[in-house]
Amino acid sequence: MQHRRSNTLAALAVVVLCYCAVLALQRARHPGADPGRWFHLGISHLVAEHPLLRTVPQAEDIGWGNRFVEPDFLFHVLSGVAYRVGGDRAVVALSRSIACAMLVAFFLLARLWAPPAVAAALVVATTLTSLHLAPRLFQERPQLAAMVALAALIAGVVRGKRAWVFFAAAAFVLTHHAYFVPALTIVAAVATAKPRDQRMLALAGFGGVAAGILLNPHFPLNITGAYTELRIAFWGMPDPGMELEREPLLREPFLLVRAFGLGLACWLAAAWAWTRTTGTAKEPLSFLLGAAGALWLLAIESPSAGDYALPVSALAAAAAWPVLRGFRVGRPSGAWALAALALVQPFAIIRRELREPPEDRYALVARAVREALDTIPASARGRKVLNCETEYGALTLYARPDLRFVDLLHPLLLRFADASKYETLRALKLSIVGDPVSVAHRVFDADYLLCQRPAVNVQLRSDPRARLLYDDPVTEVALFELGAETHRDLVSAYELRLLEHEKDVHDPTVVARFPRSGEAVSANLVDLFEHFGAGTLGVIRCAWLRPTPAQLAAHAGARSISFGGGPHTRLWLNGRLLHSSDPYLPSPKMVQKTIALPKPLSASDRLDAVVCRKKASYWTFALWLNSK
Secondary structure (H helix, E strand, C coil): CHHHHHHHHHHHHHHHHHHHHHHHHHHHHCCCCCHHHHHHHHHHHHHHHCCCCCCCHHHHHHCCCCCCCCCCHHHHHHHHHHHHHHHHHHHHHHHHHHHHHHHHHHHHHHCCCCCHHHHHHHHHHHHHCCCCCHHHHHCCCHHHHHHHHHHHHHHHHHHCCHHHHHHHHHHHHHHCCCCHHHHHHHHHHHHHCCHHHHHHHHHHHHHHHHHHHHHCCCCCHHHHHHHHHHHHHCCCCCCCCCCCCCCCCCCCHHHHHHHHHHHHHHHHHHHHHHCCCCHHHHHHHHHHHHHHHHHHHHHCCCHHHHHHHHHHHHHHHHHCHHHHCCCECCCCEHHHHHHHHHHHHHHHHHHHHHHCCCCCHHHHHHHHHHHHHHCCCHHHCCCEEEECCCHHHHHHHHHCCCCEECCCCCHHHHHHHCHHHHHHHHHHHCCCCCCHHHHHHHCCCCCEEEECCHHHHHHHHCCCCEEEEEECCCCCCEEEEECCCCEEEECCEEEEEEECCHHHHHCCCCHHHCCCCCEEEECCCEEHHHHHCHHHCCCCEEEEEEECHHHHHHCCCCCEEEEEEECEEEEEECCEEEEEECCCCCCCCCCCEEEECCCCCCCCCCEEEEEEECCCCCCEEEEEEEEC
16 A cells, blocks of 8 residues: 555656646746736725625627626636735745646546556646646646536546535636536536436536636626637638637648647557446446546637647546557557557657747747836826737736727637727738728827737827837837827818820929829728739829818818828929939828928918839828828
8 A cells, every 4th residue: 555655656756747837837938927827816906905806897899898707707816815915926936736636537437447657647648748738837828727627527426526516616616717628528528427326416406517617706897708718719711811729720630730739649549448447347438538628619710619628638538548458459568559649749859849940939929028018107197008919908908007098818809899999909900900090099099009910000100199219120010109089081072194205204293294184083091002003013103182172171271291102202392303212112002101291281382292103012092181
């Protein structure tokens, strides 16, 4: 007995040491923290000050200014207490301890059926080598605390402890929003239990789930939050404008195998052993196979379900060990074959980590964003930052909780809360918004714009209403302070002529030689290809445009002019050259340049533009006349 206990303790020490070793490798190779870390740290700060957090006014656009949807209540209570005790380091230490406790809990469960070395190998190999789960073991995630509760739930089912089942199910739903995990586990337990035990087991399990939901002080909003997270997890269509791809998108079987291959192999091995198992040994194996199988099916649509399926599959392989150890494929034995298979994926991952350079992209971006936020003075308390990238919202909540922002965690939160704002932000990120400063003011009530989109930043750099506060050339993160709103009107009618040769445009008197009469074109955005036809392709040509007298009269009093078009655009006012762009600026559909007029525009002025194109380039023009 003493020898058996010492072997178990030694294997347990190996599990903990493996976690610490991979943690050290992860910190060295991937120093950047994920956005989820900043969110949970930021919420921990707020919970430490207000234990029952009802609103997060910093994120009002996703509805949290009126009500904070908190399905991960218990984890944030623990992290809030940890923050009060020791700040960020205590929260990080708590998260690492929870991850380690999860590994230990599943090891002790696997030890019920398999020898210490096999139990340790199964748990470590399936979790620490998963391309999807492993990074989460070194992050601040309520999911890890929920997995500890899942281990307790499985232990209660296997040992017939209904009280364990009740309290573990309640702890799970108090800790994490994935209510479907304990529900599926209980369904699998009831389906494989003896008839006399099914009613009491269902009562204990689903009673615990109901108790956990009702005990959450945020009830019934915790149900709303869990449903929202479920919609996000199973969202079916990636959105290129908002990068709404899965994490990763695992519809392809090869990607599923890469992320969870060893866990799937364990499940298949256990399923094979189940066909050769009889008697009472078949009961726990049936339960574990059923629970893991249901989660694997969900993992095809939502990778997060696969994170739970991995350790449950390892338990299934452990429960099948009495059969698997006798399996032979010639020589050596099946046990050695399984061990060799278990080493393939870890070896591949370690080889990749050591051959590739360290991944520090997000660390650089996070540092740039924090430096940008530091340029906003403390006196700006309560002002709002329009964050182009959703991940910047979590950083803002952590680093500058005195500021407001648009969204965080996932773009779909904004879509569910306000579809119109979501579409507007999507258009801004795709660089199809003509005037981002006006959009930031009117739609988002923003005072600053924080962006990593080169095309958007080009627009803002050329806009006198946007003052550049921070610019990082490496990550392309830029922060602009937005000045007073300016009313902008699109010119919608032009006199239009075609110039055969671009050399004519260099003559400053060319526009004066055109008569006032000309063919009129009514359009906010003049597509010259559409007007002159595809026959102009391959020939260098220019077009002369002049707003009609009625348009100048309608816009009289304008103090500045904005335009988009190219690739080579020139503007004249009363024969005086105002601007010449060569080479062209990015897109004709947005404001490329804003120029202050020497005097307010009057109906008698003559405003001329020439836009030229070269082969294989667009040929479009738009003009805005702006007044205070």
